[in-house]
Amino acid sequence: MFDAWPLLSLLIWLPIAGGVLVLAVGGKQPERARYLALLVSVLVFLLSLPLFAGFSTETAAMQFVERVDWVPALGVEYYLGVDGISMPLIILTAFSTILVVLASWRVIQYKPAQYLAAFLIMEGIMIGVFSALDAILFYVFWEAMLVPMFLVIGIWGGPNRIYATVKFFLYTFLGSVLMLVALIYLQFQAESFDILEMHQLALPFAAQIWVFLAFLLAFAVKVPMWPVHTWLPDAHVEAPTGGSVILAAIMLKIGGYGFLRFALPITPEASMSLAWLVIALSLVAVVYIGLVAMVQEDMKKLIAYSSIAHMGFVTLGFFLIFPIAAQTGGSNGAALLALEGGMVQMISHGFISAAMFLCVGVLYDRMHSRRISDYGGVANKMPVFAAFFVLFAMANAGLPGTSGFVGEFMVILAAFQANFWYAFLAGMTLVLGAAYSLWLIKRVVYGEVANDKVAALEDVTIREKLILGILAIAVLALGLWPAPLIEVMEPTLANLLEQVMVAR
Amino acid sequence: MSVSPEVWLLGVCALPLLAAPTVYVLGPRCLPLLPMAVSASVLVSAVALWFRFVEKGAWTYALAGWDAPLGILWRVDATSLLMIIATALVALLVALFSQEEEAAMGGSKRAVVFWPLFLFLLGSLNALFLSGDIFNIYVSLELVSLAAVSMVVLGGSVAALRAAMRYLLIALAGSMSYLLGVGLLYALFGTLDVGLLAERMEPVAAARFAFVLMAVGLLAKTALFPLHVWLPPAHSSAPTAASALLSALVVMGSMYWLLRLWLEVFAPIMPVAFAQLLGALGALAVLWGSAMALVQRRLKLLVAYSTIAQFGYVLLLLPLTQSMAAAAAWSGGLWLLLSHAFAKSAMFLAAGLILHARRRDYLSDVVGAASQLPMAVFALGLAGLTLMGLPPSGGFVAKWLLLEASISSGQWWWVLVLIGGGFLAAGYVFSVLKPAFRGPRGAAQFAPVPHWPQAVCLAMAVISVLMGLYPAPFLEWLALAAGGAGGGG
Numbered sequence: 001m002f003d004a005w006p007l008l009s010l011l012i013w014l015p016i017a018g019g020v021l022v023l024a025v026g027g028k029q030p031e032r033a034r035y036l037a038l039l040v041s042v043l044v045f046l047l048s049l050p051l052f053a054g055f056s057t058e059t060a061a062m063q064f065v066e067r068v069d070w071v072p073a074l075g076v077e078y079y080l081g082v083d084g085i086s087m088p089l090i091i092l093t094a095f096s097t098i099l100v101v102l103a104s105w106r107v108i109q110y111k112p113a114q115y116l117a118a119f120l121i122m123e124g125i126m127i128g129v130f131s132a133l134d135a136i137l138f139y140v141f142w143e144a145m146l147v148p149m150f151l152v153i154g155i156w157g158g159p160n161r162i163y164a165t166v167k168f169f170l171y172t173f174l175g176s177v178l179m180l181v182a183l184i185y186l187q188f189q190a191e192s193f194d195i196l197e198m199h200q201l202a203l204p205f206a207a208q209i210w211v212f213l214a215f216l217l218a219f220a221v222k223v224p225m226w227p228v229h230t231w232l233p234d235a236h237v238e239a240p241t242g243g244s245v246i247l248a249a250i251m252l253k254i255g256g257y258g259f260l261r262f263a264l265p266i267t268p269e270a271s272m273s274l275a276w277l278v279i280a281l282s283l284v285a286v287v288y289i290g291l292v293a294m295v296q297e298d299m300k301k302l303i304a305y306s307s308i309a310h311m312g313f314v315t316l317g318f319f320l321i322f323p324i325a326a327q328t329g330g331s332n333g334a335a336l337l338a339l340e341g342g343m344v345q346m347i348s349h350g351f352i353s354a355a356m357f358l359c360v361g362v363l364y365d366r367m368h369s370r371r372i373s374d375y376g377g378v379a380n381k382m383p384v385f386a387a388f389f390v391l392f393a394m395a396n397a398g399l400p401g402t403s404g405f406v407g408e409f410m411v412i413l414a415a416f417q418a419n420f421w422y423a424f425l426a427g428m429t430l431v432l433g434a435a436y437s438l439w440l441i442k443r444v445v446y447g448e449v450a451n452d453k454v455a456a457l458e459d460v461t462i463r464e465k466l467i468l469g470i471l472a473i474a475v476l477a478l479g480l481w482p483a484p485l486i487e488v489m490e491p492t493l494a495n496l497l498e499q500v501m502v503a504r
Numbered sequence: 505m506s507v508s509p510e511v512w513l514l515g516v517c518a519l520p521l522l523a524a525p526t527v528y529v530l531g532p533r534c535l536p537l538l539p540m541a542v543s544a545s546v547l548v549s550a551v552a553l554w555f556r557f558v559e560k561g562a563w564t565y566a567l568a569g570w571d572a573p574l575g576i577l578w579r580v581d582a583t584s585l586l587m588i589i590a591t592a593l594v595a596l597l598v599a600l601f602s603q604e605e606e607a608a609m610g611g612s613k614r615a616v617v618f619w620p621l622f623l624f625l626l627g628s629l630n631a632l633f634l635s636g637d638i639f640n641i642y643v644s645l646e647l648v649s650l651a652a653v654s655m656v657v658l659g660g661s662v663a664a665l666r667a668a669m670r671y672l673l674i675a676l677a678g679s680m681s682y683l684l685g686v687g688l689l690y691a692l693f694g695t696l697d698v699g700l701l702a703e704r705m706e707p708v709a710a711a712r713f714a715f716v717l718m719a720v721g722l723l724a725k726t727a728l729f730p731l732h733v734w735l736p737p738a739h740s741s742a743p744t745a746a747s748a749l750l751s752a753l754v755v756m757g758s759m760y761w762l763l764r765l766w767l768e769v770f771a772p773i774m775p776v777a778f779a780q781l782l783g784a785l786g787a788l789a790v791l792w793g794s795a796m797a798l799v800q801r802r803l804k805l806l807v808a809y810s811t812i813a814q815f816g817y818v819l820l821l822l823p824l825t826q827s828m829a830a831a832a833a834w835s836g837g838l839w840l841l842l843s844h845a846f847a848k849s850a851m852f853l854a855a856g857l858i859l860h861a862r863r864r865d866y867l868s869d870v871v872g873a874a875s876q877l878p879m880a881v882f883a884l885g886l887a888g889l890t891l892m893g894l895p896p897s898g899g900f901v902a903k904w905l906l907l908e909a910s911i912s913s914g915q916w917w918w919v920l921v922l923i924g925g926g927f928l929a930a931g932y933v934f935s936v937l938k939p940a941f942r943g944p945r946g947a948a949q950f951a952p953v954p955h956w957p958q959a960v961c962l963a964m965a966v967i968s969v970l971m972g973l974y975p976a977p978f979l980e981w982l983a984l985a986a987g988g989a990g991g992g993g
Contacts, residue, residue, distance in 0.1 A: 069976075070976070071975060071976040071979065072976060072980075073976060073979050073980045073983060074905075074908075074976075074979070136904070139895060140895040140896050140900075140972075143894050143895045143896075143900075144895060144896055146894070147885075147889070147894075154874075154937075154941045155874070155941065161941070162938050162941055162942050165941075166934050166937075166938060169930070169934070170927075170930060170934075173892075173894075173926070173927070173930055174927070177923045177926055177927075178923070180904065180907065181907060181911070181919055181923070184904065184907050184908050184911050185911055187908075188911060188912055
């Protein structure tokens with residue numbers, strides 16, 4: 001029944017219109033703004049489900065395509081469509097926004113309507129990023145995303161929020177202008193801003209290298225990869241809980257998505273010849289950032305660094321396909337496994353990081369401190385919360401049965417096909433991840449009640465239980481039965497792999 | 505179409521010029537109703553002209569029936585009409601803002617002088633855009649400069665007087681240089697009409713020299729690096745409403761004619777090196793203007809320096825139009841002029857409101873503005889998007905077209921300028937937003953400011969952003985005006 005609907009346009013513009021509406025009617029009545037925002041976000045999520053239900057796994061082609069001229073003189077189109085890579089990310093975006101709205105319910109008292117509107121508008125823009133098939137349209141959404149995020153951190157952030165927002169903005173801006181130059185160059189080659197046309201280009205090797213480097217910088221900042229990751233911990237520490245959730249769950253994924261949509265298919269030879277660089281940076285992120293996470297004293301910083309380490313797995317998986325192909329020759333099984341592993345890791349990290357930041361948010365709302373040393377023995381006072389927190393920390397550490405295990409395991413398994421040492425270093429994450437996650441749990445949740453403030457803690461409310469419960473279900477479901485997710489993305493990823501590997 | 509187009513032409517030029525002395529004579533009695541009504545009619549006339557243009561195409565109109573080569577010929581085409589509409593819209597919004605007399609011009613006593621000057625400036629700007637011959641351009645430029653200098657004087661302070669004096673001297677020197685070029689061209693080709701000049705143009709040294717003289721004159725009036733020194737003090741010490749008009753519209757007028765004379769008349773005969781030199785000056789203006797904006801401690805000075813940087817970008821289109829990418833470069837440069845007009849006036853008005861609320865405009869006084877003047881600060885930020893060239897904004901479309909022209913014509917060095925300028929712009933925009941967002945929420949010594957002047961700033965900034973969302977038909981008209989050289993890639 002949804003075939004005739006412009007579903008993607010609805011998913012982009014409904015939240016944006018909803019955001020404006022929330023601004024208009026909720027300025028004076030915060031309660032009305034909250035219910036309206038919740039209604040819009042749930043509606044958007046429900047509308048995103050037909051994408052999954054109506055998705056055909058028979059084809060790698062774009063689905064739910066919408067295409068009209070936008071600026072015909074310049075060849076720019078309003079061209080939307082999804083495949084197995086973008087569809088799960090869109091649903092994740094719609095899902096996370098509900099959590100953000102719920103999580104802000106009592107916490108955000110300063111200008112709540114504006115806060116919720118910013119997130120709804122951001123939701124529409126992010127869905128736009130994932131569904132745009134015109135390079136300029138993509139770029140417009142990509143950059144537009146900065147503005148609401150800037151406002152969210154700049155207005156509702158912590159004491160050092162201005163430093164963090166400006167750093168966040170400038171880092172991303174640095175990456176993206178070079179991407180714009182690359183996109184315009186590609187338009188001259190392909191004579192179209194159509195991303196799929198760009199995929200068909202056979203660029204000379206030297207040009208590929210330049211274009212790839214521009215893409216690498218843009219996407220590496222977003223992912224973020226070591227050494228351009230330093231904006232992320234600052235942004236997370238200063239951001240309100242909702243900002244952290246969206247930042248970790250969705251924005252970082254946009255970097256990974258960019259590699260799959262642009263870098264790999266458009267510049268395959270350059271990706272192959274520079275794969276060593278990306279793999280090296282990813283392994284540094286996995287091991288070194290894992291160690292950095294361990295020594296953090298601020299809970300949000302710890303989770304931020306753990307995000308960087310986990311996103312290292314994503315880029316590792318994506319670029320492992322080249323050494324694997326070099327090792328195995330014709331067979332693509334292990335390479336596909338690596339790509340799928342990276343994708344599963346993205347989705348799973350979306351759930352887990354959101355859950356971890358929400359857990360920290362729950363504690364912060366009560367204690368107004370993120371310092372680990374201010375806590376201890378939380379389990380005595382908040383048993384239900386402690387159970388959730390432990391579950392999510394275990395998932396963060398990659399415990400089998402949780403979603404965190406699936407992606408990492410797939411990537412490590414694939415890494416063995418490439419090089420033992422890659423696999424060994426990647427495997428370190430299981431040790432390091434367990435170390436920093438469990439040590440965090442030990443210091444915060446277990447032990448004697450540390451001080452009077454902890455003694456006065458009250459357990460999670462029904463609203464918080466609902467949020468954490470939904471996430472727990474998602475983490476476990478994806479961990480126990482990842483097949484549906486892998487099925488929807490397999491044809492697309494297999495097609496991508498073929499595109500990258502077949503020399504043109 | 506029952507009303508003849510001459511009526512609308514009179515509506516955009518003669519009406520404000522005649523209204524100016526009328527308002528002065530009638531004095532406070534007719535304020536602010538009459539000037540408001542006149543600027544609204546100018547906008548209506550401009551839009552009516554646009555509809556006629558869309559219906560019937562460009563046309564020329566000989567004033568009082570005197571035809572070229574001697575008569576005064578007006579040219580109505582896509583480019584001039586877009587300029588006139590933007591001018592009328594900016595002017596109308598500034599007029600709305602100026603109802604808050606204390607913030608806009610520093611008190612109702614000045615209103616009796618401000619409004620006549622405002623109308624005089626509006627009329628002469630429109631005459632400038634519609635001119636079809638180089639002498640008429642000279643006359644209109646003089647009128648615009650006189651009105652502009654008087655507006656700076658309106659600031660009243662010693663600094664304003666000094667700045668106005670400097671502005672006057674440079675503007676006069678610029679006019680002389682331009683007029684010398686006009687004389688030379690008339691001696692060479694026996695006509696002043698831009699279209700005839702283009703037909704009769706020959707690659708002789710004297711014609712090249714004439715263009716150099718005219719370009720120097722126009723550049724001095726546009727405040728292009730290194731002739732920019734007059735602009736920051738003049739634009740920053742003028743009253744707020746005047747600052748917005750000066751920075752958004754007045755410099756646009758002289759830049760507009762530099763671009764048109766270049767594209768329509770002189771581009772074929774000028775050596776590539778000359779265009780590259782002007783492009784290099786533009787690049788230096790981008791870097792110098794932005795760098796100076798970065799180190800300013802006062803808000804209005806910062807905004808003024810950013811004007812120098814933004815006009816530097818526009819100059820890049822001179823070397824770019826000498827290539828196959830002429831249409832993209834041309835529409836990009838003009839789109840930048842237009843979106844800059846809205847962004848810059850929004851910034852000056854917002855800065856003026858902050859200045860008005862705090863009595864001082866040092867960046868340290870901006871602390872806490874975001875919670876006290878939320879709409880004004882939001883307008884500053886949105887306008888900043890256009891200056892940085894971030895999508896979706898008019899500045900983005902312009903920058904993208906210029907990037908496209910640089911890449912397709914192989915002049916990649918301008919790409920570096922465009923990218924670097926964007927960063928520097930981000931830097932100076934943030935040096936305003938940083939303090940604005942800092943500070944305790946709701947606790948700073950801001951005098952209360954009503955909502956609607958803030959809403960005017962916001963409307964202007966929103967227009968500059970909307971110009972990035974739906975530029976399609978206008979860009980097509982502009983590209984056609986560039987001679988249809990390829991339709992923009």
